[in-house]
Amino acid sequence: MTAIEIRDLTKRYRDVVAVDSLSLSIEEGELFSLLGVNGAGKTTTIKMLSCLAKPTAGDALLMGKSISTEADQVKALLGVSPQETAVAPGLTVKENLELICGVYGFPKEKRNVKVKEMTELLHLESVLSRKAGKLSGGWQRRLSIAMALISEPKILFLDEPTLGLDVIARSDLWDLIRSLKGRVTMILTTHYMEEAEALSDRIAIMKDGKLLLCGTAKEIKTAAGTEDFEQAFIRIVKEGVK
Amino acid sequence: MRMLTFATRNAKEILRDPLNLAFGLGFPLVLLLLLTAIQANIPVSLFEIQQLAPGITVFGLSFMTLFSATLIAKDRGGSLLQRLYTTPLTPVDFILGYTLPILPFAVAQSAICYAAALLLGLELTVNILFAVVFMIPVSLLYIALGLLFGSVLTDKQAGGICGGLLTNLSAWLSGIWFDLELVGGIFREIAYALPFVHAVELERAVLAGNYGGIFPHLWWVLGYAFAALAAAVLLFLRQMKK
Numbered sequence: 001m002t003a004i005e006i007r008d009l010t011k012r013y014r015d016v017v018a019v020d021s022l023s024l025s026i027e028e029g030e031l032f033s034l035l036g037v038n039g040a041g042k043t044t045t046i047k048m049l050s051c052l053a054k055p056t057a058g059d060a061l062l063m064g065k066s067i068s069t070e071a072d073q074v075k076a077l078l079g080v081s082p083q084e085t086a087v088a089p090g091l092t093v094k095e096n097l098e099l100i101c102g103v104y105g106f107p108k109e110k111r112n113v114k115v116k117e118m119t120e121l122l123h124l125e126s127v128l129s130r131k132a133g134k135l136s137g138g139w140q141r142r143l144s145i146a147m148a149l150i151s152e153p154k155i156l157f158l159d160e161p162t163l164g165l166d167v168i169a170r171s172d173l174w175d176l177i178r179s180l181k182g183r184v185t186m187i188l189t190t191h192y193m194e195e196a197e198a199l200s201d202r203i204a205i206m207k208d209g210k211l212l213l214c215g216t217a218k219e220i221k222t223a224a225g226t227e228d229f230e231q232a233f234i235r236i237v238k239e240g241v242k
Numbered sequence: 243m244r245m246l247t248f249a250t251r252n253a254k255e256i257l258r259d260p261l262n263l264a265f266g267l268g269f270p271l272v273l274l275l276l277l278t279a280i281q282a283n284i285p286v287s288l289f290e291i292q293q294l295a296p297g298i299t300v301f302g303l304s305f306m307t308l309f310s311a312t313l314i315a316k317d318r319g320g321s322l323l324q325r326l327y328t329t330p331l332t333p334v335d336f337i338l339g340y341t342l343p344i345l346p347f348a349v350a351q352s353a354i355c356y357a358a359a360l361l362l363g364l365e366l367t368v369n370i371l372f373a374v375v376f377m378i379p380v381s382l383l384y385i386a387l388g389l390l391f392g393s394v395l396t397d398k399q400a401g402g403i404c405g406g407l408l409t410n411l412s413a414w415l416s417g418i419w420f421d422l423e424l425v426g427g428i429f430r431e432i433a434y435a436l437p438f439v440h441a442v443e444l445e446r447a448v449l450a451g452n453y454g455g456i457f458p459h460l461w462w463v464l465g466y467a468f469a470a471l472a473a474a475v476l477l478f479l480r481q482m483k484k
Binding site for chain 2: 050051052054072075076078080081082083084085086087088089090091095098099100102103104105131144147148151
């Protein structure tokens with residue numbers, strides 16, 4: 001079943017076209033990566049899909065619901081882990097998790113179950129009663145992802161989730177993302193080529209708001225005529241290989 | 243339920259900042275004690291406790307503006323609001339969630355100031371209770387200003403504008419420290435065109451049991467409160483769409 005159907009999605013900011021007639025289809029349970037250099041339109045695409053920005057033209061259906069006309073219903077399906085760590089600094093880790101349960105209207109029993117589940121999944125036991133603002137970047141990122149997952153999203157947006165993490169924290173997060181594959185549809189943006197290659201079912205490469213190429217890592221390497229994914233990316237973006 | 247969860251989070255963030263408690267509660271009490279001590283040595287009618295207590299109580303609310311503006315500006319500066327915008331929270335939830343938790347603080351602060359004034363010689367009458375009740379529209383004015391500034395300024399700017407400029411405006415143009423009639427001219431006209439002196443005179447009238455004297459000051463306070471709230475809502479919604 002199709003989880004996300006993007007149709008000619010366009011976003012213009014005055015004279016700048018941030019996303020230009022993007023059309024894509026993403027299957028349920030798929031981990032789909034958006035790659036591109038800075039200003040390629042990845043974050044704007046995610047902002048539109050997560051109802052943070054209205055498209056100038058076009059539309060996208062998330063589990064059949066339109067981001068333009070059914071934003072409230074779309075929001076109930078989503079989890080978003082923004083590029084910067086998005087936690088309430090004065091609240092404890094547990095209170096941050098409860099905050100998200102509360103804004104999704106979970107009853108107390110369900111809230112307790114979900115907090116326990118996320119605590120175990122993200123190994124947050126040792127920091128549960130610590131204030132989020134006092135945690136290291138790696139722990140904050142982990143909490144941020146737990147907050148995105150706790151609402152049981154059908155679709156999860158991960159905007160550069162491993163940015164600034166050390167090797168171990170990144171490896172842990174990769175394991176977590178892999179464990180979610182098949183259960184949650186994930187859209188990942190990243191600047192790390194090895195991350196996209198290792199985790200993604202399919203990858204879309206964007207430049208100047210336009211989709212250059214979409215396929216598996218293997219298909220992209222074949223199209224670019226190289227065995228190295230990073231080289232393939234560079235060739236596609238620089239030379240416009242299609 | 244959703245709004246209350248968000249409002250609870252905001253209340254915790256404010257209460258857990260020791261600077262908020264020190265400035266919000268401590269500073270007005272110190273001023274009250276200091277000026278009462280001056281009054282004991284050099285009697286000035288303006289610093290008699292029944293004149294001083296309403297003034298200091300109103301002045302203390304300028305810190306509520308600072309708290310709410312800083313909280314909103316910090317939330318905007320980080321990614322937490324972005325995350326919350328993708329949840330089922332509505333614009334009304336956000337505005338009430340930022341406004342409501344500060345109202346009990348404002349009323350409690352006023353009650354504590356009047357309680358301290360009682361210890362310093364203010365006569366115990368039922369008018370004190372009414373004076374606290376009439377602080378609600380005054381509190382709304384200061385909270386709305388916080389929402390307004392928080393929607394357009396960064397947290398550093400909010401600290402400067404609300405912590406520096408607004409507290410000074412609220413102090414100098416309110417007739418707390420000196421009689422505006424003594425200055426007269428354009429200074430007096432500007433002061434009476436702004437809501438601060440009206441808030442103080444409203445409170446002085448209520449505390450004196452002169453209920454006829456609350457007009458036109460109440461209309462000035464309510465007019466500014468609703469205008470500030472309307473502008474705050476518009477600006478908050480505008481930044482939300484951005």
